[in-house]
Amino acid sequence: MQRKSARKVSFCAILCCLLISFMCVDHPFLRISGKIQKIIYESVASTTLVKYSTDGNVSKISKNTLLSFNRSDGHNIRQNMSKLSRKVVPRLTKEELHQIKRYTYYSSPIVVTKYKLIFFWNEKSGCTYWKSLLQFIQGLHNKEVHDPRRNGLTNLMQFKDNEITDMMFNEAWTKAVFVREPRERILSSFLEKGLNNACMMDICRRPAVKSFSEFLTLIKHCKDVHWSSQVKLPRYLYKNTMIGRMPDIYTFTEKLLTKIGAWHDTVKDWLHSKEQLKRTRPHATSAREKLFQYYNDTKTQDIIFEMYADDYEVFKFDKKYFNFNKYP
Structure with a gap:
């Protein structure tokens, strides 16, 4: 009887040790019962951890853990987390792609594959430069700048x-991306395009304007x-985009290159x-002066x-009135 009691004690001790080991070590077989409220995938170094929540308690298991789920019909399903976890691949919608590419070859961003650069230029914002x-920088000795069929870009x-x-x-x-303060840019457009009869006939099907105020009224419905x-990109993409502004054009040039x-x-x-x-x-209008x-x-x-x-919000332009007393 004493031997049987001793064996029972030893067996219980071993069983307790196994249970403790099972709880402390990331065991290859982990059974999760109950309703799982949330599963979140989280990348940590080379190992993907999966956070799962049951009744508000969050735990972590490795991606190689085999999960065993009890279905309501009594069947048991086992699934390896490496199959459950899927790599998140960034995607762009058709609308976003259209917005990024722009409408025609004449306005599409420039790509320099040699230096892995995508440059989002804007009309009347130093685009000729x-x-x-x-x-x-690509060794293109071409006199044509703006025609995409002949400039080599x-x-x-x-x-x-x-x-x-x-x-x-x-x-x-x-x-x-390179941008220009809107007040300066629109004035430059007025001086070069608005006062040019041929340009206004081509763009807006009407003669040149006679005043700046008339031009501001016109461009509200004559788009160009x-x-x-x-702002020609989805806003969230500007977070990872270098932004240059006209007054710092040479400083930005050095920084970018x-x-x-x-x-x-x-x-x-x-x-x-x-x-x-x-x-x-030839494109200078002295708008700043x-x-x-x-x-x-x-x-x-x-x-x-x-x-x-x-423009003012995304590119953080200073939205202050000009000081007319300082500049008579």
């Missing part, structure tokens, strides 16, 4: 949708890329060359603030 620069519309998605979410690719909003590995003495010399100045000068001439009241500025509210 940027296209010329992107030609130069690659644009985003030439890629497949799945390729664009991969590029947009791939950290190896640099995404950059030269005065449309510069350094990041992609294209900044060197040859580029520095080109930036101050007669060739570069010759290309950009004329700001106080045309924005001489708060009402006109309020119109711009309202029309281009997205």
Whole structure:
């Protein structure tokens, strides 16, 4: 009898040890009973952990754990977590892809595959300068800048949708956008396009405007890329996009080209060359020097603030009135 009692005690001790080991070690077979309220996948280093919740209590198991679920009909289902967990693949909707690619080859972002760069340029925001620069760093000695059929530049519309998605979410690719303060940009559009009879007939089917206020009224219903909003990407994508602004164009140039590995003495010399100045000068309107001439009241500025509210919000432009006393 004593031997039998001793055996029972030993058996119970062993059983307790096994139970404790089962609870403390990530056992390859884990049975979860009851209703699972939530399963969340969480990547930690090379191991995917799965958080599951039963009755509000959250626990963790490894992706290689075999789960055993008791169905209501009495059958038992076993499923390996490596099969349950699926890699989250970023996707872009058709609308987002259309928005990113833009409407035509003439307005599509520029892609420099050599340096893994997608550059989102904007009309009336130094686009001649940027296209010329992107030609130069690729060794494209081409006098044509704006015609996509002849300038030698690659644009985003030439890629497949799945390729664009991969590029947009791939950290190896640099995404950059260059923008201009709306008041300055719209004034530049007025001086170059609004006062040009041929341009206005081509764009709006009407003669040139006679005043800046008339131009601001006109562009509310006559749409064109030269005065449309510069917010041309889904907003969440700007978080991983380098943003440059007109006053810091040369500083941003150095920062961007350094990041992609294209900044060197040859580029520095080109930036101050007669060739570069010759290309950009015909498009200069001196809008910055004329700001106080045309924005001489708060009402006109309020119109711009309202029309281009997205630009001011997304690109963090300073939404303050010009100081007319300081600049007579």
